Amino acid sequence: MDKTTVFTLNDVSFSYGNVPVLKHLSLEIIKSRFYGIVGPNGCGKTTMLDLMAGIREPQQGTIAYKGKNLKEYGKRELAKNIALVPQDFYINFPFTVEEIIFMGRHPYIPRFGSPSPEDVEIVKHTMELMEIEEFSDKYVTELSGGEKQRVVFARAFAQDTPVLILDEGTSNMDIRHTLKVLNITKSSVKSGHKTVIAAMHDLNLAAEFCDYLIFMKEGRIISQGHIDDVLTEDNIRKVFEVEAKVYFDSFSGARHVVFRTNERARGLSGRIGSGEEKLKGRKSLQ
Amino acid sequence: MKNTRLAGAVPWLQLILFIMLLAFITISAGMGYIRISFAEVLKIVLSKITGNSNLLNGLDNVFPYVVLEVRLPRILTSAIVGAGLSLAGVVFQGILLNPLADPYTLGISAGAAFGASIALLFNFSMLSIYTTPLFAFLGAIATLIAVLLISSFDRQTSSNNLILAGIIVAAILSAGVSFIKYVADEQVAIIIFWLMGSFASKTWTDVLLTMVFVSLGASICFFFARDLNVMSLGDRSASSLGIATNRVRIILLVTASLITASCVSVSGIIGFVGLVVPHLMRFLTGPDNKTLLPASALMGAILLLIADTITRAVLPAEIPIGVLTALIGGPFFCFIFRKHRMMRAYG
Numbered sequence: 025m026d027k028t029t030v031f032t033l034n035d036v037s038f039s040y041g042n043v044p045v046l047k048h049l050s051l052e053i054i055k056s057r058f059y060g061i062v063g064p065n066g067c068g069k070t071t072m073l074d075l076m077a078g079i080r081e082p083q084q085g086t087i088a089y090k091g092k093n094l095k096e097y098g099k100r101e102l103a104k105n106i107a108l109v110p111q112d113f114y115i116n117f118p119f120t121v122e123e124i125i126f127m128g129r130h131p132y133i134p135r136f137g138s139p140s141p142e143d144v145e146i147v148k149h150t151m152e153l154m155e156i157e158e159f160s161d162k163y164v165t166e167l168s169g170g171e172k173q174r175v176v177f178a179r180a181f182a183q184d185t186p187v188l189i190l191d192e193g194t195s196n197m198d199i200r201h202t203l204k205v206l207n208i209t210k211s212s213v214k215s216g217h218k219t220v221i222a223a224m225h226d227l228n229l230a231a232e233f234c235d236y237l238i239f240m241k242e243g244r245i246i247s248q249g250h251i252d253d254v255l256t257e258d259n260i261r262k263v264f265e266v267e268a269k270v271y272f273d274s275f276s277g278a279r280h281v282v283f284r285t286n287e288r289a290r291g292l293s294g295r296i297g298s299g300e301e302k303l304k305g306r307k308s309l310q
Numbered sequence: 311m312k313n314t315r316l317a318g319a320v321p322w323l324q325l326i327l328f329i330m331l332l333a334f335i336t337i338s339a340g341m342g343y344i345r346i347s348f349a350e351v352l353k354i355v356l357s358k359i360t361g362n363s364n365l366l367n368g369l370d371n372v373f374p375y376v377v378l379e380v381r382l383p384r385i386l387t388s389a390i391v392g393a394g395l396s397l398a399g400v401v402f403q404g405i406l407l408n409p410l411a412d413p414y415t416l417g418i419s420a421g422a423a424f425g426a427s428i429a430l431l432f433n434f435s436m437l438s439i440y441t442t443p444l445f446a447f448l449g450a451i452a453t454l455i456a457v458l459l460i461s462s463f464d465r466q467t468s469s470n471n472l473i474l475a476g477i478i479v480a481a482i483l484s485a486g487v488s489f490i491k492y493v494a495d496e497q498v499a500i501i502i503f504w505l506m507g508s509f510a511s512k513t514w515t516d517v518l519l520t521m522v523f524v525s526l527g528a529s530i531c532f533f534f535a536r537d538l539n540v541m542s543l544g545d546r547s548a549s550s551l552g553i554a555t556n557r558v559r560i561i562l563l564v565t566a567s568l569i570t571a572s573c574v575s576v577s578g579i580i581g582f583v584g585l586v587v588p589h590l591m592r593f594l595t596g597p598d599n600k601t602l603l604p605a606s607a608l609m610g611a612i613l614l615l616i617a618d619t620i621t622r623a624v625l626p627a628e629i630p631i632g633v634l635t636a637l638i639g640g641p642f643f644c645f646i647f648r649k650h651r652m653m654r655a656y657g
Binding site for chain 2: 106112114115130179
């Protein structure tokens with residue numbers, strides 16, 4: 025197995041103003057793997073992804089991409105290597121879906137040139153792959169949230185880069201399209217074409233698609249490793265402060281996480297009382 | 311439903327707009343107190359360009375002077391200012407990602423008004439008739455610098471910060487202008503007239519000055535047209551597509567502001583063109599700035615030229631052009647806007 029390093033983060037720190045967000049992170053990302061980053065809101069996932077995408081620069085420490093400091097790459101060169109699907113996908117002007125996908129080819133098209141036949145082919149292929157060709161001439165401003173996100177995803181795919189960074193890239197899609205899009209992503213990882221780093225909220229989705237998991241909390245990496253080693257009840261409790269049970273699910277063929285909510289735990293022991301409470305509640309409304 | 315866009319016909323639209331612009335310039339040059347026919351205007355212009363004075367045979371001696379020295383400078387200035395304001399409008403709306411933005415969003419107009427008011431109040435005249443325009447220009451530039459300084463943190467600027475800073479600075483300067491009007495006594499009428507905008511008695515120097523700023527500015531905007539497209543995906547996406555978002559934003563803001571400042575300083579404050587034309591053309595060409603920018607420039611030139619011709623040659627008395635553009639542009643825009651909404655709702 026090819027073990028080329030794609031990213032090396034060495035003692036990276038970042039803060040907004042004087043609010044520290046990332047604290048002395050060190051991390052290695054290996055080629056052709058699907059990495060999942062999980063952690064509670066505000067733990068620094070997005071900032072870390074931004075740093076790797078070259079959108080921000082670390083105030084301390086270094087990030088190397090393929091052995092060379094990220095700072096030494098030109099913006100256009102970087103855009104041919106790393107694509108990002110952002111969390112927010114608000115597009116202000118009524119571009120058509122096709123026009124948006126063509127923007128994914130921006131780094132390849134000379135400033136005053138027009139798209140090459142190859143660009144056109146890639147855009148067409150991507151739209152078919154992502155099942156968006158049926159609304160390719162619709163205004164992107166008129167699509168639903170999930171459709172828009174599929175367009176934004178396809179835009180990043182059309183960028184045709186060896187690295188794909190997903191920041192909650194499927195959060196608004198329905199389950200069919202989430203699976204579809206992640207399956208496409210996964211197979212391009214398996215075939216050795218892509219390395220994927222994805223911030224995810226759904227631990228079960230992460231369990232099904234990721235090879236490696238990185239647990240983050242308060243700007244630090246708490247645990248990282250192969251999914252079978254780190255997706256444990258212990259880590260979930262440490263990072264998310266919730267009780268969970270992790271077991272192997274033969275239907276999905278992956279680890280599965282189930283949670284116990286406090287409400288239900290209480291409900292199990294005091295089911296008799298709840299009816300009365302409901303009645304009381306209704307009376308007080310009258 | 312394939313919308314209101316002209317799609318494949320866009321290059322034709324630009325050609326048609328360009329021909330229309332030339333035609334309107336010629337027609338307008340013949341209109342006014344002295345009527346001069348289309349053919350006669352063409353002869354006068356051709357004889358000037360080719361240096362062939364035989365073409366003028368049989369024409370009234372006054373005609374060439376009226377066309378070349380009185381009317382054409384005014385007509386061309388209004389067209390250039392219309393083009394400039396529309397270009398600046400497209401750029402401001404694109405960069406601030408806000409359809410309500412116009413060339414004056416960052417307070418450029420308030421700055422120019424303040425500068426001009428000061429020059430008029432104290433009767434400065436060291437540069438003869440160019441004193442007020444110069445003060446207006448300096449006021450606009452000072453405002454731009456102030457707004458940029460107020461709105462940037464960590465060398466980053468966000469559109470919300472820019473708009474907010476623009477509103478605050480404009481409010482302060484407007485209060486300043488009100489105060490100047492209050493203390494101005496007999497100059498108050500001059501100040502008010504200047505603020506409402508006019509192309510009366512423009513010279514070839516005005517044409518040249520605006521031409522330099524607008525054409526240089528336009529070239530810079532065209533250069534970054536595709537970057538501006540990609541930037542409507544938001545900063546993070548644009549940045550990951552290889553665009554130095556912050557740098558492009560500052561360059562385009564400064565360029566569009568310089569265009570606006572040069573326009574405002576020769577013509578006073580003419581509203582609505584910079585807001586309406588970009589919207590109007592976006593309905594037709596779509597939001598792609600490669601076609602939207604030239605189409606808007608041409609349409610803006612045509613509209614302001616027509617508006618100026620109406621106030622100069624059609625109406626019995628000249629009314630301020632700023633008032634006219636708002637009076638015609640406002641309802642017209644409402645009409646287009648409603649129609650567009652209806653088409654999208656039921657189309």
